[in-house]
Amino acid sequence: MLGCLAGLERSWAVLITQLMLPRTPFCALWLSWDSLLGIREPRAYLTTTAKRLIVDRIRRQALEEVHLTELAIFAEAGEGYPSPEQIVATLQALEQIAVALEGVSVKAREAFLLHFLEGQSHAEIATHLGVSTRMVGKYLVQSLSCCLQGVTP
Template identity: 30%
Template structure:
């Protein structure tokens, strides 16, 4: 015999079955999982409604479906330890980090930070926004109030200077990063170029 909750569920939730099916078909690429997603969404909504009935059942239904899809996407990007299995039986060499390698990595990171810190201000900001924050070139240009071409030039300059720092002796590289632009380009000593 149907309960009050069952009647509410049929009246307020199941009436949106077609819309939910269409939503799942647009939002989830794996056709064979649509039915399971719909059933799991219903189960979650029913369990939640058993505790407290939502004020807007349709919105709650679709929000639950979105959260379920988000959970599945997140899980699909994480490799389970169980799925990796026993690495030794696969004859896979696990590269353990030796103290020497760890120290070398720390030194490399320190040199990178030093090179980055020595970049001219605008150049450093462009490199940070493009390479660390991974902002699009257009957004960096808007944020900094410069042209996209300037962003491109500053990024190339920053990468070139950092690479040069790594391929030279530290004192020579440090001096190069701190030197002003060569004379003859119309700039006073210590001024940064417009680009």
């Protein structure tokens, strides 16, 4: 790129370089090369340049820390949601359960769903279905045995 700029006037070269090259310490030194030749206090110039580099580095680290903090917050917020793979696996498992439960009665299927999906107790299911708690237990055993048969080949 420097060879391409050799034929242009110095002001155009500076303008193009400022637009095309990122701001780095090397670019800053290259752009101020003419002023470097007339420095009376090189130690003071180097000290000022070093201080500015340190300030730039601290600013960049502060921005990185803020960015990493935001990413961590975003990652924590996303933990409560299942991944697409988990959703597909869950849907496949539910399909297998639905196919397995086709072999039981309507009351046994409803008892299974009330107990395992809604978390109701045997007594609540018995009241809902109008049967005894012992019958609810039998319904659950029937449903689970059908699910087990559906899973094993």
